[in-house]
Every structure is written in C-alpha cells, then in structure tokens.
Amino acid sequence: MGKAGRTGTSHGRLGHALSGVAVAVGCVLFLGAFALGAVLYQPYTVPTDSMDPTVKAGDRVLAERIDGKDVRRGDVVVFQDSVWGSVPMVKRVVGTGGDKVACCDKQGRLSVNGKTMQEPYLKDTGPDSQPPFKRTTVPQGKLFLLGDHRMDSVDSRVHLTDGDHGAVSRTAVNARVDAIAWPTSGLGMLARPAGFSGLPGGTSKPGPLQPLLIAVVAGAALIMGGAAYGPIARRAGRGTRG
Template identity: 65%
Template sequence: MSGSGRHDGHGRLGNALSNLAVAVGCVLFLGGFAWGAVVYKPYTVPTDSMSPTVNAGDRVLAERVDGGDVRRGDVVVFTDSAWGAVPMVKRVVGVGGDKVACCDKDGRLTVNGKAVEEPYLRDGGASSSPASAGRAPASPQDFTADVPEGQLFLLGDERNTSLDSRVHLEDPGQGSVPRSAVQARVDAVAWPMNGMIGRPEAFAALPGGVSSEGPLPLQAGALVAGAVLILGGAAYGPLAARSARRSERPKVSAGAH
C-alpha cells in the first residue's frame, strides 16, 4: 500500500507539472504568435532590385515602424506616388541634411564626404581601386544629391538594375522620399529562411547611428520555447503511464519452475 501511495503521489505531481508545462507553453506560443502578428507584416518582394540581400519572390518580415525611427542602412518598405504608388523595398543610405554622392576615387558611396563600405552589395562593394581589385563601383553612374530635411535617399542593393532615388534626381527633393512614406522596416527574410538582416556597421559611425534590432528573435524564442513545453508536457502522460505499467508487472522468481 505504501508503494502504491508513493506511485500515486508521484503520478499526481507529474500530471500537475505536465499540465503546467502545457499551459505555460500555450501562453508562450500563442503570445509570441500574437505579438509577432501585431508588430510584423509579411511582404513578398517582386523584383531583384535588393539582391543579394533580398531576392525576387522572397517572403520578408517587416516591422511596423514610424518613419521617424528609420536610420541609415535600414531596408524599408515604402509607398510614394512619384514612384508608382505601390509598396517598394529599398535601403536608406541618406537622411535629411546629408549629401550623398558616388563615386569616390575608390568607387565607393560617400555620405557627407565619408566613404561607406557596403558589404551587402553583390561584389562586396568597392573597398579599394576597382581597377586593381576587380570590383565594380558602388553605382554604375555618378550622382550627387542633397537630401532635404524630413526626407530619405534610397538605393537598391542591386545597383545595376535598381530603379531608385538615382532615377528621380530631377524630381523635387532630388530623388528622396518623405519619412512619412515608410510603412515598415525589413528585419528578416522568412522564406527561404535566410535569417535576420543585419545593421551595416559602416553607417554606425555617422550621426544618429543605426537602428536597434527588432523584437523578432524574442518572438521566435517564445514560439520555440512554447512548442517545446507543449510537446514535452503532452508526451509526459503516455511515458509516465508506460513506466508505471512496467513497474507494476509481477516479478517471477528463478525457482518458480
């Protein structure tokens, strides 16, 4: 009887812990999913203008942000009537008050006279003389633009084919778009699962620095932890019952025969 009581006590405790694990797992999983749905919006990128960072057909997760929170180096989703009034994905390389130009003697983009290394370009950008390094310049055509206050200057990472601020240099604002046009900031490529889009170090030294990482890693962690707790808690019951049945089998002595 005492052994049975111990087994019953262990069983009740195990079931309680199992139920608690499932309950906490559900909270984490559903909470992480709901949090992500509120903060992020999925987009499908239609062109290769941001290749190789984001390719045509990629499914990205973009954090809903205010245009005032955007920093240089961010990949953003925006809509502007001068660009066709459809959502577009480009990288911010200049903000209000900046002088953006290309290219310097080493083929690099410059912001306020400071050369910017762009490792996210297909060939890694021009970090030394293009002729000696065999690398293409940061833009196939030279340009200069003064970005008005409250505006953003945007380029695609595929500089040979991207239709970006360079195409609109003759427009008011010299190709820039208002911060209010920004709808979201791209944080990750969800499909294929290429992971987070980092903040370029080259822009960190400029005034304002780079934006902070979004909450996507925390949300993903909550989803994973929730799934593990749910599966672990749900699996405990059958495993505990199987273990109990094994322990209750009568032992046969060697001299029974």
C-alpha cells in the same frame, strides 16, 4: 495501500500537475508570441532583384511595422510613394534629412557627409558599378534610397530631378525588413550594416523577432512535453506493475 503505493500515487499527481502547468505556460508563450508577432510584423514578397543579393525577387520577408521617424541609415525599408509607383517597394536607406550624398570615388564608392561608405552587401563593386551623380542634399524629413544591386535598381538616383532631390518622405515607410522567411536557403536575420554606424544617429537595433521566435519554439516544446507526460507515465506504470 502500502507506503510505496502512496508514494507512487503522490508522485503521479505531482507529475500530472507539473505537466498541466507546462502545457499552460507553453500555450501562453506560443500563442502570446505568435499574436504579438502578427501585430508587430508583416510578411512581404519582394517584387524585383533591385536589392540582390540581400533579398531577391520572390523572397518572402518579415518586416517590422515602424514609424518613419525611427528609420536609420542602413535600414532596408518597405515603402510606397506615388512618384515611384503604385506598389510597395524595398530599398536601403543611405541618407537622411540634411545628409550630403555623393557618388562616386575612383573605386565606385558612395560617400555620405564626406565619409566614404563601406558597403559589403552590394551586388556590384568597382568604379563601373554605380552610375555617378553630383552631390545632393537630402531634404529634412526625407530619405535617400538605393538598391543593393546598383546596376539594376530604379531608386533615388533616377528621381534626382524630382522636387525632393530623389528623396522619399519618412511617412512613406511602412516597415523595416528584419529577416528572410522564404526560401529556406536564405532563411535568417538581415545583418545590420556597420558602415553607417559612425554617422550621427547610428544604425537601428534588430527588432524583437528573435525573442518572439524563441518564445514560440519554447512554448511548443513545453506543450508537447507536457502533453507527452501522461502516455509516458502510463507506460511506466504498466511496466512497474508487470
């Protein structure tokens, strides 16, 4: 065998070895990220339009499983409370334990601890968009929840006469919505509202969904690239011999 032949064989073996490594790494990334995502996230179908336009009835969302103690103002959460109903619901947290929540000023804006909230995600804006209520103090360990479609949301305002001032226990929270998965027209991550960031405790950081998706895509690309090496190399070899 000539020197060129030996070199070609050596390169071929190296190529096959690298393609095998690429497939192995791709499998680890793809399967690992997919499995971790299944543990950390749960899919959920939104039942009503109370959170329109952020999420609409029938939207399929991905919600990160979290402990209720990790909830911050501005989070869109999935929760279940027997006083509110028998099925999980989706609302936005606007107040936490100790907060003084009031509605509304002349422009129809909500205030928390005396600070007027800027809520660009609302379906309705203006003085008639939110039924007013007297200021209420959120009990410790509780959450005050409102829908983004304030004129079409059964939320903490409706339950103000309950013993907990309309608030829901942190332990009732199952997950925090991170992204919309369906329909494709709404596909994407939910924005973190800036209006609550100036209050003590700030707002939540995005969950690990984006890095997991990147790992899944990278893994799939490595698997396909590594698997494609063999056929490509064989075609190239036949072309060289021809």
